[in-house]
Amino acid sequence: MASPSVSAILDGIATSRVLEIPSELVQRTFWAEPAQSAIIRIAVDVKFFQHLKDAGDAGLTLSAFSQRTGDDSTLLQLLTRHLVAMNLVSFHNGAFYATKLTNGLAAENYQHSINFCYDVARSSFNGFPEYFKKSEYNYPTLGGTDGPFQEAHKTTLPFFEWLVATPPHLQNFDSFMSADVLLIDGREPVIADVVADSTERAFEVQAHDFFTPQPIKGAHAYSLHSILHDWSDEDGVKILENLVPALKKDYSRLLFNEIVINEEKPTLAATNMDLIMLAHFAVRERTETDWRDILAQAGLKVVNG
Numbered sequence: 001m002a003s004p005s006v007s008a009i010l011d012g013i014a015t016s017r018v019l020e021i022p023s024e025l026v027q028r029t030f031w032a033e034p035a036q037s038a039i040i041r042i043a044v045d046v047k048f049f050q051h052l053k054d055a056g057d058a059g060l061t062l063s064a065f066s067q068r069t070g071d072d073s074t075l076l077q078l079l080t081r082h083l084v085a086m087n088l089v090s091f092h093n094g095a096f097y098a099t100k101l102t103n104g105l106a107a108e109n110y111q112h113s114i115n116f117c118y119d120v121a122r123s124s125f126n127g128f129p130e131y132f133k134k135s136e137y138n139y140p141t142l143g144g145t146d147g148p149f150q151e152a153h154k155t156t157l158p159f160f161e162w163l164v165a166t167p168p169h170l171q172n173f174d175s176f177m178s179a180d181v182l183l184i185d186g187r188e189p190v191i192a193d194v195v196a197d198s199t200e201r202a203f204e205v206q207a208h209d210f211f212t213p214q215p216i217k218g219a220h221a222y223s224l225h226s227i228l229h230d231w232s233d234e235d236g237v238k239i240l241e242n243l244v245p246a247l248k249k250d251y252s253r254l255l256f257n258e259i260v261i262n263e264e265k266p267t268l269a270a271t272n273m274d275l276i277m278l279a280h281f282a283v284r285e286r287t288e289t290d291w292r293d294i295l296a297q298a299g300l301k302v303v304n305g
Helices: 006-019 022-044 048-058 060-068 073-083 098-107 108-126 128-134 148-153 159-165 169-177 190-199 233-246 270-279 288-297
Strands: 088-090 096-098 220-226 251-256
Touching: 022 048, 022 108, 048 060, 048 096, 048 098, 060 073, 073 088, 098 108, 108 148, 108 169, 108 270, 128 148, 148 159, 148 270, 159 169, 169 251, 190 220, 220 233, 233 288
Parallel strands: 220 251
Antiparallel strands: 088 096
């Protein structure tokens, strides 16, 4: 049976929200989901998902599961029971079974992603109420030197400098970024396989500081993918201004790939990233009008979009 489409899933979520009563929202938001994320973080440390995947169709009884993870059986029963209730793990005939989702979470890049999201990003979000109360609900300093991230992690370093200074978090972050892969109709990730099978490279890797003039002149295409969203409007314009002189009139094109916030129907993916950027960089995702304005300030215009 085909997996449901993303739009069908989102429609289902929207319907459930219409039917949800306040007490259910409170329990889901502040009990069920935080508990689930904490259990998933524990699962990384005890290789919970890998053990389930290795067991395959045989599944694991509580006793066998406890032996493999080293967890106390009573504790493990409570933790796994919640994951069953959250439809993450399957349980029947006295045994626990992996699901397609938990098998995906067993992959190393997703294990690192879980670590990063729980150990780093979640702390930044948890500090929102106190941080903004102290700041009298003002926007943090652009560039991210005194924002929710710095408050949560007791640092004055900007996010990327902090990552370099904390190698375990840097490794987790790198894997987190690589976990954003293409899924088609619920099947396995395919992009990594395509790249791995390629016999020759279609590009050269070259370091470049995009706050300095672009050294490659007159190329047919220049691609900026999720670059400017890390920066303030002012810095974004500077990055573009250093690229514009390299463009050849009526020939070169800038392939501009960024999240565009829809004011009428913002998606969860867009608002999630919007808040990630606020928490860690004190910047934001932008609407189409915002992007067109930034491009115009650098002397560019949208010709297809």
